[in-house]
Amino acid sequence: MALLEVRDLHVFYGNIEALKGISLDAEEGEIVAILGGNGAGKTTTLRTISGLLRPRTGTVTFQGRNIVGVAAHAIVGLGLGHVPEGRRIFTILSVEENLNLGAYLIRSQGALLRARKAAVYQLFPRLAERKHQLAGTLSGGEQQMLAIGRALMSDPKVLMLDEPSLGLSPLLARSVLKTVREVANDGTTVLLVEQNARQALAIADRAYVIETGRIVLEGKASILATDERVQKAYLGGFEAMTSA
Numbered sequence: 001m002a003l004l005e006v007r008d009l010h011v012f013y014g015n016i017e018a019l020k021g022i023s024l025d026a027e028e029g030e031i032v033a034i035l036g037g038n039g040a041g042k043t044t045t046l047r048t049i050s051g052l053l054r055p056r057t058g059t060v061t062f063q064g065r066n067i068v069g070v071a072a073h074a075i076v077g078l079g080l081g082h083v084p085e086g087r088r089i090f091t092i093l094s095v096e097e098n099l100n101l102g103a104y105l106i107r108s109q110g111a112l113l114r115a116r117k118a119a120v121y122q123l124f125p126r127l128a129e130r131k132h133q134l135a136g137t138l139s140g141g142e143q144q145m146l147a148i149g150r151a152l153m154s155d156p157k158v159l160m161l162d163e164p165s166l167g168l169s170p171l172l173a174r175s176v177l178k179t180v181r182e183v184a185n186d187g188t189t190v191l192l193v194e195q196n197a198r199q200a201l202a203i204a205d206r207a208y209v210i211e212t213g214r215i216v217l218e219g220k221a222s223i224l225a226t227d228e229r230v231q232k233a234y235l236g237g238f239e240a241m242t243s244a
């Protein structure tokens, strides 16, 4: 049984069915990319797994337990961290204070808190240099690093990232995604929602492609990267492939 098993999720906003039977698996230490165009249902999928939305039917099984109906904060406590779209950091708090808030579950355990912070600073040296800077004055890329770092403070078993490269320069996007690969290499499972299909497939183990609430393609990332349909729809065709 996979660490995370999502089965046949149907999610509605009012009368509109946003997810029409989404199923996916994620194993320990694996990066699973979720690709798809605007409005496909990627964010809705992550929000349903995190308990922020409740599916009408379907199950989310984490470590053998169905977590549908469990409160979102309790799901974080079970080991599922979520970095939402648009990196919601606390702009008027410092980098360090933002990280402390990410560790509220272990707030009374000083040594553990310091160790986790040190690990985040090692992963993102830019944050270490800016510990006392107000988060709102960080660059977009640094804010994304902080949002990921804050989620890592709860030492999640599964880290869900919603478009971490959005708005970043290609160079910075690559650097953030490289760090995501390091996080997975340490054993954390990553669910990676990305519009940047090329870079996502380059670091992912497997991928799912969603269109209008349904999975239309799935498989090994290296194989999907060469799939003609994926290239046409998400990689800008042959020309873009060779010029990148």
Ligand SMILES: Nc1ncnc2c1ncn2[C@@H]1O[C@H](COP(=O)(O)OP(=O)(O)OP(=O)(O)O)[C@@H](O)[C@H]1O
Pocket (backbone or CB within 6 Å): 013, 016, 018, 036, 037, 038, 039, 040, 041, 042, 043, 044, 045, 195
């Ligand atoms: N709060 C909401 N109320 C009504 N409809 C919603 C709501 N949130 C999302 N939707 C609709 O559900 C569908 C899926 O949206 P979702 O945000 O999951 O897409 P996405 O794949 O994350 O897109 P993007 O790449 O643009 O972020 C869209 O048609 C969207 O308009």
Ligand SMILES: [Mg+2]
Pocket (backbone or CB within 6 Å): 042, 043, 044, 085, 162
């Ligand atoms: Mg989205």
